Amino acid sequence: MTVPDDASQKSTEEIGEIVSTLHDAGEGHSPSVRDIIKRLGQASFGALLLVPAMIIATPASGIPGLPTVCGLIIALIAIQMLTGRDHIWLPDWVMERRIDGDRFERALDFLQRPVGWIDYLSRPRMTWLLRWPMVLPLQLVCVFCGLAMPFMEWVPLTSSIAAIAVCLVAVAFIADDGLLALAGVAVAVAGAAAFIQLAGHMIAGVFG
Template sequence: MTDHISITDLVNRVSHASDDDQTSVAQIVQALGQTSFLPNMMIPALAVVSPLSGVPLFSSICGLTIALVAVQMLIQRDHIWLPDFLMRKHLRTQRVRKATDWMKKPARFLDRITKERLRLLVHRPFLWVTQLICLLCGLTMPFLELVPFTSSLMGVVVCLFAFGMLARDGLFTLLGLGALGGVGWAAARLIA
């Protein structure tokens, strides 16, 4: 697991990943670090929660990125691999900066309230369960894109889990489980 990194720092890294008109996924991964699995999972999850989730195919790209990072965490790779077609995807830098500006206030709040607690929930064997749930959430995002902004719900769950792992704060893992339960309950009510 990586050392504790502030979410505000991660958001700033993404904001400054490119000085060009376009920012690629490869530039964002490079800014976050090839060995930084949790930041590379958290940033797409935060992005899906942002207004960017309304951009066509954006949630699918973020979901696939989350799923690929989660798989690699589960098999304990030492660095991130993402396929070329994902690494070459671009967004306008202006949109990226607008989204990261939107993320800064919640990031500062999260950085202030975090501390190491309920450590059992952020270490193996429970850590594998959390990573598996993140993988499944990422895989559902492309399907949720059919209904605009619903992938944001899965993004919230992944954000809570990733933040819990990053900060070693099991309280966020519990909140993630609660959010997942709430999403499951809402889906069951809609189907029934």
């Protein structure tokens, strides 16, 4: 069956608009999470899930504490998707957290090329994976990745791997692309394995 091009185009336009909106939110100052959420307005849950994941998938993951905050945001959004809420809620201490403006802008510049790849790769396919009840494990993967990020922050690169997994699943939600969702699950499994192995080496180095 041939998939209409406009469905793919709509999804990639939404992703491009997200990056553009984030640029506007961070222009000239250090934006808070509240600033970013307000700018995004009535964005879909998939889009809201994608934003913190995209940030941690960039070198911005090196900002101390940022993987923890973004991980908790990812987990909270995914939990609300699981429970069927129709709008996002985040606690005030998360909403008031600010991101360094210069690093934020550099992270967004870093995303320009990946957004182009998404434009090329994503399209509606294997959509049954994104329908209830098959979508539930995908949402749980996002919860798991988000909750793991505060621990992964202490092991270099692993929080970015988890963020890439969430990015793939979030884009799958936006583009209705089950194949990207499967890729996200595979990356999440690889990230968990890498974290366990690297954390084991670090512990052995301390106590060995």
